[in-house]
Amino acid sequence: MMQRGDRTAREPHPDPYAKHINMYPQSNIQHTKNANTQNSNSAPYPIDDMGQSSLPPPVTSSSNVRPPMLMKNTDASMSSLSFHLQNLSVNEQKKESPKSLDPYDVPFQFKDEIQSNPSPQKPQLNAKRIQQEEKIGTSQDAVEYRRLYELIIKDTPTFTPTLQMQWCETLLLYSFKEDFIANYNINAEKLPRTLNSSESIKNQKIFLEHSFKVLTKLIQLKYPQAIYLMGTLYSHQPYLQGIKNKNIVSKNDLKALQYYMKAANLNHSDSCYRTAISFEYQKGTPPTCAKEKCLQMSLQYYELGAQLNSQACMYKLGMAYLYGLEKEPTLYPARDIRLSVSYFQKCNTAQSNYELGKFYEQTTLPIPIQNDLQSQGIIRDSNLALRYYHESATKFNYPLAQWKLGHCYELGELSLPIDAQKSIAWYHKAATPRDSSQKGNPMAMLAISGWYLTGAPGVLKPNYNESFQWLYRSEKISEGKLPRVEFILGSYYANGIGCDRNLNLAKIHFQIAANLGFLRAIEALKRFN
Template sequence: MSGRSKQTLYDTHINMYPPSRGGAGAQVTTMDSPSRSVPYPVDDVQQPMSPIPLQSAMTSQSIRSNSTLGEISKAGTPTNTRYDQPFTFNSPSGLQHSTDSFTNFVHNNSSVDTFQSASDSSAQLAAPPPPYNETELRSRNLPDESQNFLQEKAYRKPSDLAELEETREKPAATGEKPILKRDLSQYNERAKRFHEVYEITVNDSPNFTPNKQMKWCETLFEYAFIDEFIGNYNINGDKLKRTLTPDETLKNQKIILEHALKVLTKLITLQYGPALYLMATLYSHQPYIQVKIQSVIARNDVKALDYYSRAAVLDLSDACYRAGVCYEYERGTPADWNKTRCLQKAIYFYEKGALSCQNVACMYKLGMFCLHGVIDPASGQAIVHQDIKAALSWFGRAIRRDEKVGQTRKDNKPAEASDKPLGDLVSPQAMYELAKIYEFEGLAPQLQQGLAAVGIIQDTVRALRYYHRCATRFSYPLAQWRLGQCYEFGHLNLPVIANKSIAWYAKAATAKPRGNPIAMMALSGWYLTGATGVLKSNNKEAYSWARKACQASEGKLARAEYALGFYYEKGIGCKPNADSARDHYTKAAQAGHQKAQERLRGGNEWRVG
C-alpha cells in the first residue's frame, strides 16, 4: 500500500466517529451531523464499464478492512516521550493579517515557551490561570502598571476604564466583591454563549472544576478562530467600543489562544482524560471542535498517539477507538514495531473500547477483523484467524440498541429512552455489513463458504431491511447508494424504478461532509442515458458528476477515471482534450482497469474528436 493510500485510510477511519460537540468524552455525532464522515470503498471493484449507456454491473461488495480478532497478547504501551513543550507554534497561514507570526509572539511575549512538559504527570501543579478580570484588579487598587497591562489586553483607552466605575455595583455592607454588570442587549447569540461560559468559569476559578474548565478551554479554542468575535470582543466577553484593526485582531487572537493553552496544560497535569484526548486531536490535526489548529500547531503523530493512548487508559471511549486506528495504520508508532505488533496493539485498544466503553465503532472494527482474518504480509502467518460467529456477534452488539433492527435493551426501554442520542449507540457501518452478509451474493466465495458453514444463508428480506434502516434512520451513504443500485437493476427483488434509483443515488452523492464517489458515478450514468419521463439526458451533468467522483475518490476509483478519460476523448459534456484523456486513462489503468489499459495500448489508434 502506498504512503498516500495509508494516509487516506488513516484520515478516513480516524474520523469515522468524531466526538459530538457536547463534550470531549462523548462518542458519536448523530446521524444528522454534518461533521460525520464514513469509510467509503473508493477502490474500484475492477469491472469493465460500458461508456454508453453507462450500465455498471457493480457488485455490492465493498472494500473491507483486511483484518480481525483472536486471542492476542496485549503489547505494552510505548514509554511516554517527555516533551519539552506541549505545543510548537507555526506561522498561521490561514489568517489574513500582516503582522508577526505566532512563533515570534511565543518567544517574545508569553509564557507558552516555559510551560511544564504536558507528558510529565509528576510535575508540580501550578495555580490555575484565572480569566482576565478587570473588575477584580481594579477593586484591588493595583498599580498603574497593571492597569496599563489590562488596557493592552482589552484594547481599552483610559476613558473606557473609567466607564467601568459607572457600570459597577456598589459593594454590599457584607464586604462582597463588586460585580460588573454587562448590558448584553447588543450582543449577538454567539457572543452571549461565550459570555455564559466565561461567567461560569470566573465563578469556578477558586475550585478549578475540570469539566467546567474543559468547557472554557474548548470555547476559547473555538472562538479564537471566529473572525467576527475576535474583532469585536475580548477574552472577558466584553463587547469592544470599536472593531479592531487587523493587527489588533491578531493580538486578541493570540491572547485567547495563549489562555486556552494554559488551561489545557493545567488540565493535563491533573491527568484529566478529556484534556489528554483534546491534546491528541490537536496534534493529529483531527480536532472535534471547529478550529483551524493546523495553522498554529505542527502535526506530530507520535505525540498524538501518546495522548490518545493515555486517554484510552482512563477509559475515554473515543480515545480507545482513535488509538486503535493509529496503531492499525501505523501512525506515530515506534519505528522498531512491525506490522504484527502494531496490529496486536490496535486490537487491544479496540477490545478495551468495545468492552470497557461500549464503543460501537470499536465493535465494528473487531467484527471486520473477525470476518476476514488478518495475514501478516511478511511471514504469511495469520495474525488473526477468521471467526465468522465472533464477527456476527460483534456486528450484532454494535447495532443492538436500534429498537427496530437490533435486540431490545435488557430494561425493555426503547433506544430513545437512553441518555445518549441513537447515533451514539448504533454503528451504521456494522448494520451495512450485516446487510451485505444476508444479501450473500457478491461476497467472496471463501467468505460465502465460511458463512454457510455457520448456517448463514441468503435472506433478501432481512438484507433489504438492514439496508433501508441504515439508509433512512442513519443516513449512511453506502446504504443509500446500494438502494439506488437495487432500484436501478432490480436487485433484492425490488422493481426497477428510475426516479427512486436517482433519488437514492443523489442522497449518497451529496452526503456531508463528502459524497460517495460511487454514487456520483451512478448519477453520471443516469445523466448520460437519461430516464424516460424522469430525467433528460444531459452530457454536461454526466461529465460534471464523473469529475466530482474523481475528485472525491482522489483518483482511486478506476471506473470514474476511465469514464472521465472517455468523456475527454469524445468531448462528452466538455471540450475534447487528448492530454486529459490520456492522464485519466493512465490513472485507471494503473488501478487495474482493463478497458483503460486497452485504450492506452491502442496508441495512435484512438484520437480526440
C-alpha cells in the same frame, strides 16, 4: 460507452490512518430519525419508499464544478416528471490532587513559537460594562461566551473539571473566531474599537495561552478528556471542528500516542479508539515495536474501547475479525465470522448496518468469506440484507447504502422491482451532500450520469450535457481514485459526448484508469498508439 448496471467501483484511500482516525465524532454519532412506514408484502420494507419529487437538478447551470470544455448542444431535454427527493416516506471523573509532571505532561510549545504574554487581568463583572453592552448590543457568540465566562468566575475556587474543560475548549474555538477576537477581550468585555490585524493576533495569543494553562492544570489532575484533547492537537486531528487544520502545536505522532494511551488507560473510550488506530497503522509507535506486536496492542485497545461502549471500536473489531487488521486477511487476528457479526450488531451504526447487509447479500463479498459464512450457517437472505441496507440509508442517512438501494432498484437486485424513478431518487440522495463538510458519493454521481446518458422511458429523457456534467463532478470528487470513472470520462472526451471532442484529455483519463489496473483503459490506450 457506458452500459447500464456497469458502474460499481471501489474507492481506495492513500492514507488509511487519516481516513479512520476521525471515523466518528467524539462519542456522538448523530443520525436522522427513521420515518414511520408500512410494511409491504413483497419486500422487508416499503416498496413505495420514495415520494414524488423533482429530477436531479441540472448541473450545467448551477454547479460550481465546471469542465474545461464548451458543452455541445443536443436536442435531448429533461422530462417534466418530478420526484420530490426531500419527501422520503422511508424515511465525571473525581478530581485528583496535582502530582509531579510525568513524561506526558512536558510543557508544550506553539508551532509559531508563541512567547508568553502578560497574564490577563482577573475577570471582573461590573455594572458599567453591562450597561455599555445593553447600549451597544452583542452577538450570539458573545452572549454564549459571556454566559460560560460568568460560570467560570464562580467556579474559580473549586475548579470543576467538567466545567473547566468546557472553558478550555471554548477558548480554543473562540481564538479562531476572527470577528470575536477583533471585538472582545478574554474577560468577555467588548472593546472600544475593532482591532486591526496585528492587534487581533496578539489578542488571539492571549486566548490560546490561557486555554493551555487550563488544559495543563486539567492534565495534571489526570482528567481524561483533557489528556485526549492534547493528543488530538499533537496528531493534528482535533475533534473540535472549529480548530481543524489550525495546527496549534507542532505535529508529533509519538507524543500524540503517549497522550492517547494515558487517557485510554483511564478508561476514556475515544482515546482507546485512537490508540488502537495508531498501533494498527504504526503512527507514533516506537521503531522497536514490531508490526505483529503493534497489531496485538491495537486489538487490545479496540477491545477495551468496545467494553466502554465505543461504537467506533466495535465497528473496527467487526472488520478486524472479518478481514484482519489493516484489512489484510493474513494478518492478526484470525477470521471469526460470528464474532464479527456480533460486534456489528452491538455497534449499530451506518457502517455496521451496511456491512451486515453485505453479510446477508453475500455475493459482493470475497469468495473465502462467502464460504466461511455458509460454513457457519449464515445463509443468503435478501430480506435481511435489504433491511440492513435500508436502516443504514434512512436512519443514518449513509450515502453508500443509499447508492446501494439505487443500484438495486436499477437492476432489480435483492428481489426488488426494477424502478427507474426510485433508482434515480436514491442515487440523487446519495450524491447530494448533507452539509458543507461532505462532498456527495461519486459512485452515485456516476450512476446519475448513466441514467442521463440512456434515459428512462416515461421518467427521464436522455440529456448528454447533464450526463457529462454529472460524470465530470464524479471525477473531481473521487480525485482520480475510481478507475471506471476515469475510463468513462476518457470515452466521453474521445467521442464528444456532452462535450467537445478532445483526444488529449481522453488519453489522460485512459492513462489514469490504466495506471489503476483497469483493463478496458489499457486496451483503449493501445488504439492511441
